Amino acid sequence: MQTRPIKEAxxxxxxxxxxxxxxRTDQDLSTFLVIPYFNNDRGRPGVERPLNSSIVAWLCPxxxxxxxxxxxxxxxxxxxxxTVDVGNWGAGTLSAPxxxxxxxxxxxxGFTTLNLFGQETLVVPTGGSVRRTKPIVGTIPTSxxxxxxxxxxxxxxxxxxxxxxxxxxxxxxxxAQFNVSxxxxxxxxxxxxxxxxxxxxxxxxxFEVTARVVAREALPMLERVRRAEAVQVQRASLRLIEAxxxxxxxxxxxxxxQPQRRLTLKSGxxxxxxxxxxxxxxxxxxxxxxxxxxxIGVGDDDREIFGSLGVIVTAR
Numbered sequence: 001m002q003t004r005p006i007k008e009a010x011x012x013x014x015x016x017x018x019x020x021x022x023x024r025t026d027q028d029l030s031t032f033l034v035i036p037y038f039n040n041d042r043g044r045p046g047v048e049r050p051l052n053s054s055i056v057a058w059l060c061p062x063x064x065x066x067x068x069x070x071x072x073x074x075x076x077x078x079x080x081x082x083t084v085d086v087g088n089w090g091a092g093t094l095s096a097p098x099x100x101x102x103x104x105x106x107x108x109x110g111f112t113t114l115n116l117f118g119q120e121t122l123v124v125p126t127g128g129s130v131r132r133t134k135p136i137v138g139t140i141p142t143s144x145x146x147x148x149x150x151x152x153x154x155x156x157x158x159x160x161x162x163x164x165x166x167x168x169x170x171x172x173x174x175x176a177q178f179n180v181s182x183x184x185x186x187x188x189x190x191x192x193x194x195x196x197x198x199x200x201x202x203x204x205x206x207f208e209v210t211a212r213v214v215a216r217e218a219l220p221m222l223e224r225v226r227r228a229e230a231v232q233v234q235r236a237s238l239r240l241i242e243a244x245x246x247x248x249x250x251x252x253x254x255x256x257x258q259p260q261r262r263l264t265l266k267s268g269x270x271x272x273x274x275x276x277x278x279x280x281x282x283x284x285x286x287x288x289x290x291x292x293x294x295x296i297g298v299g300d301d302d303r304e305i306f307g308s309l310g311v312i313v314t315a316r
Contacts, residue, residue, distance in 0.1 A: 065082055072178055181310070209240060
């Protein structure tokens with residue numbers, strides 16, 4: 001299994017984010033690839049990207065695992081089949097040869113290390129056509145965590161251009177992810193989940209990491225993709241604790257964590273963080289609720305989402 005650090009996107013995957021692209025997509029660009037998150041998703045900066053609050057960036061329905069949309073139902077050590085849907089909103093007359101690569105990674109908000117899962121090529125016509133790859137079959141090793149993220153990138157030689165600054169499925173139409181973990185917990189009892197916060201940039205940066213209940217407007221998409229209902233809870237007592245502090249025993253220090261943390265990371269650095277929460281005591285067994293963790297780069301001029309993951313908790 002191939003593992004390598006990621007400082008910036010590994011291939012020339014198209015134009016830099018240009019505020020005028022939204023006006024040029026159907027007029028001047030011969031190839032305009034997108035991994036769609038919804039019907040008629042054109043991936044235009046300022047229009048469909050960044051993804052809005054009704055679309056969750058961590059669950060792309062164009063990534064299908066073992067034939068089941070919305071379910072990361074792999075088994076470690078056994079062959080897993082993944083297909084990817086790719087659209088092309090260019091206005092040219094040539095169909096684009098497209099190179100599709102799939103990686104797996106530890107649950108993360110910001111990717112610094114990727115493990116190659118597999119790759120495939122296909123041809124996608126212009127004008128909004130969407131094509132599905134042949135099954136890409138790989139094996140996630142038994143040493144991997146119980147839940148892993150799948151990350152996908154598409155590239156075509158007809159859409160060559162500068163490399164984007166970092167892997168960012170929320171903002172970049174040529175990247176998508178399937179980054180969701182499912183756990184079970186008794187109502188009124190704590191649940192726990194550990195993930196990584198990573199810095200994919202080629203420089204040190206500060207990230208504001210927030211755990212929150214998924215927005216109500218995103219529930220219809222989640223229920224449609226997962227084919228399962230989810231309830232929204234308000235009393236979950238979400239807390240983020242750096243793993244090293246959690247091991248040292250925060251209760252002894254009177255610090256039980258907050259739903260938001262600010263971390264400064266070197267280029268390529270990643271750090272384990274512990275998510276803790278508690279389902280409402282009156283939550284009915286068998287019902288599920290959805291939380292997400294979002295990592296936002298804190299810069300001088302703006303705040304950009306660099307990564308997110310979903311955690312689905314079912315009452316047992």
